[in-house]
Amino acid sequence: MHVMVIGAAGMVGRKLVEKIAAQPGALGYDVEALTLVDVIAPPVPAQLASIASALALDLSEPGAAGKLVARRPDVVFHLAAIVSGEAEADFDLGYRVNLDGTRWLFEAIRQEGMTAPYKPRVIFASSIAVFGEPFPEKIGDEFFTTPLTSYGTQKAISELLLADYTRKGFFDGVGIRLPTICIRPGRPNKAASGFFSNILREPLAGQEAVLPVDESVRHWFASPRSAVGFFLHAARMDTARIGPRRNLTMPGLSALVGEEIAALGRIAGQKAVALIRREPDPVIRRIVAGWATDFDARRAGELGFKAESTFDEIIRIHIEDELKGNI
């Protein structure tokens, strides 16, 4: 099988590729070729050097999607996107990359199928940003998508396209609505959601972190390992079980910031907790107040997607995967 990862230099993309490198059977079939794509050439793990090629290519450039699809991958992971804050600040860029880029990919697949039979599986990274407040206490699988950001709008539109192209038989699509990924590895960033990870990752490494909201803030989480697991499961599952409603809210953990901190205390002690500095930020507080806090992701659960059920697990996964077991 030929597997293509678009957005392979991003956090989840890199981890997905690393997983395929570390566990060749992770997809449930042999990977004979791997094409890694991003706007900068993505890293190729040494174990994959013989089968992988890395391409620097912007999906939103005319002709780019056609070039990729001409390689006729059997499985396409589409994770490339302009992030939420940037898509909100630059309206044209967000629509060009997140909507047009995705549509051109889907359309290139359809066009390729007109030359000779072709029906890849397409796994698309969507987001809970497709939802907009006010929310019910738990957002069910049939709740409507009324995004309050351009990013969420672009993801919701891509979901609709994915379902229609799948319904018409042009490809076999699955949309994966990711929870907020926690603990994000790397350095603190300025994303409004960054603190959810910062307040765990930094203290685990002996560093200070800033908490800009109250401990009573609730949010919806899954680990990077779960995110990779969602994509792998979507690539190997029997999609006939999904039916025509192809976009799935992934399972996750609904937790309070206070529960994050309590789990940190249990695992790394009060010294770690003491590294969290409270600096209320009214702007971040207001942004976060508009985010979804809890879901009833029943369909994805029934279809075999799995996530963590405690923050202790989420922290332990970070320690295993990022800190080689050491804190």
Added chain:
Amino acid sequence: MHVMVIGAAGMVGRKLVEKIAAQPGALGYDVEALTLVDVIAPPVPAQLASIASALALDLSEPGAAGKLVARRPDVVFHLAAIVSGEAEADFDLGYRVNLDGTRWLFEAIRQEGMTAPYKPRVIFASSIAVFGEPFPEKIGDEFFTTPLTSYGTQKAISELLLADYTRKGFFDGVGIRLPTICIRPGRPNKAASGFFSNILREPLAGQEAVLPVDESVRHWFASPRSAVGFFLHAARMDTARIGPRRNLTMPGLSALVGEEIAALGRIAGQKAVALIRREPDPVIRRIVAGWATDFDARRAGELGFKAESTFDEIIRIHIEDELKGNI
């Protein structure tokens, strides 16, 4: 005020223009200019000759939207679309007209606003085809849009764009999800939904009509007069009351085919009912089985949108508006 009607040669577009002609205050403000647009030059009612101009223009042609928007209308009714069956049969045409045409219109308005302040009201004709089965008994205002046709997909995407462009302040948009319009005037056509109108309109005119489904089929209806009323109300209402969820399922009447026929009998007698010939058609029966049957359109009701509550009313409106009161 300058009012533009795109899709002014269609059934609802024509009736909307006729209403503005017959009742100059219908929009709640003076209409000083009226631009009527369709792929063929739309008819101009004699009373409007001094203020109206008719344009033959295809919104899906490059540059067309910019030409329209350069006239800086204060109110834009966007009713132009490729119908459901055609959009399903010709994938490219449906996406070009129903998605790209709409997006280009929205984008042209945004671009126009960059040259000098401009924020028209945009009223967009959407459809209950944005929903796909299986349905709850009544579809509520927060039910998700999982269309099972390309037409429904294009309408759902346009709704998302309308909400985002409105949220960003580029225009003041309202999406109007129309019920099935009944009684459609004119000749019987081959649309799968045609029989809902045919079995009333033809017998009222002394003609035979074919009923291809059982009397137990339930569906969701509003008269052409109500459809025009929805658009007029959307044009004059205080949109601040809507909030960011700009797409509204219109009120309607949920009724059985058997109830249509009973109303026909009450109004036009059993001679009219006897003109309905039962010719079960398994293809039409199967298509119709996938359509929504009932809604709880609470939000639109609270916002002042109104439709009929009996089929007797729907038939009487047809007799008044199309048959000059004579049967």
